[in-house]
Amino acid sequence: MFRSLRPDGADDVTLTLNGQQITVPAGQSVWSAIALAGQPITRRAALSGAPRSAYCAMGVCFECMMEINGVPNQQACLRQVEPGMTINTQTILEDSRITDAEL
């Protein structure tokens, strides 16, 4: 269970995580924000679809790739939260196919 040691009443930022509004302290990385929100799954592994989460939190493992403001493959540990940000668990799988209708 992740927890923040910041004093209460620090500036908060509201963002949307998988369609749900969450409020986290400002100045956080996106990764620690979702961890504090109790939803640490960042992506699904590309072949098996197994859930994954941040491993290194410093930009070298690429496990924390998420869809941030509509752009996939964003390393959540390297991005700071911004008010109104939209974050989604990344579910791009090897057998994902974009259909003509989606384009």
Add this chain to the structure above:
Amino acid sequence: MQSFDCAIVGAGPAGMSAALTLAERGLRIAVLDRGQRAGGQIYRSASQSPLPDASVLGPDYTKGADLIARFEKADVTHLSGADAWHLGDDGRILFSQDHSTHELHCREMLLCPGAMERPMPIPGWTLPGVMTAGATQVMLKSDATVADGAVFAGSGPLLYLIVAQYLRLGVPIAAVVDTTPKDNYLASAPLLPRALKQARQLAKGLGLLNEIRRSGVPVFRFASKLQVLGRETAEGLRFDAGGKTHDIAAETVFLHHGVQPNLNMTRAMELDHMWNAQQLCWQVVTDPFGQSSVPHVSVAGDGGGIIGADGACLAGQLAALNSLYRLNRITLAQRDTEAASPLAELASMAPFRAFVDRLYRPAEALRLPQEDDTLVCRCEEQTRRDLRRGFDLGARDPNALKSLTRCGMGPCQGRQCGHIVAGLLSDWRGDSAEDTGYYRLRSPQRLLTLEELSRFDHVTPTQALPTRQQNEAPE
């Protein structure tokens, strides 16, 4: 296009120290760093800690604030949030910043890519909730975020440091599972007398171990056969210790058994590398000043071989002095006179480093996966069995195995699996690390969108002037 005299990649202790030495002599310097503030991993957020009291992290961390302050006042073009993804031996650097692409040129290039944690490929290490001990520190330093009731498993000073920091903050810990093999104590003993010259370092290490012992947190020593329990996420750690198998329940498992140079930058430049048999990792070949096999490219700090933050500061100064000489700002005699003191200080640290390296040398069974089902390449989900099949089909070196199985081809570009794949192949072939080789890496060294590639500009010393003014630097 106008060139910088020197471009430094990475603003950790090595990069900042080098920049200070060069800026004093009036050189035009660019420092590219991925962080929003300078500091690197070790001094991350040292100048603006979100913690109510940063002193719990210890003086080795808080002293970073002074270096960062001096660096931020210096007359350098500090490009923060800049992720370098192509470094050319023609002095060209391409980097991403603010969702666009930039190019700069330099005469001398100093790479300070730092260290990363040695991956620990045990069963279940890809489950959510399993992280490195370094990740704990990142979350603590930058985000004041902690995990209650975690298990800390592994070996080495960084592991004991973070456990001690958690204890000082009153964060509950489920257990410390120490994997330092018994044999390491015997093997490192002959190195101890020389290491005693750095008594302060030794006392610091013993102090951390005492803090942990006195805390009452369960400590299991000489642990082996680690396995993370859980199906969808981590639920605990299973291991053998004291002749018994233990299961400790925990949602978070932090692993650590040392650090290794972050190789992708130096490898992609095709600089000469060598196998470090003491630290069990690859590192770039340099002279005592950090100069690589490409004369105008130098490497300083942990990215060129693990020497720690204090060593990195000295290495940064040495690389800077050599660049000053190469740019005709000082004579060879001046370089050597000024280098005498940092060289001697660096040499005085070596015996203690050798002792610590031997004492905390990672156990073979934790460095290389023992079970067929254990994932080696996390990105492309290749298990030890998949890799062995590739080997049996004839893939004898890391690049052949990559072509056959896709290991190392995912978004992390082999950063996690590189040493593991090379180590497994070396074992299976019965050959040395050198003969087995390593992945051949290429630019770009990060994921890029076409959109950011379409926004392109050049950064020159003149254009970059506003950055200097922003730092309130003297003319």
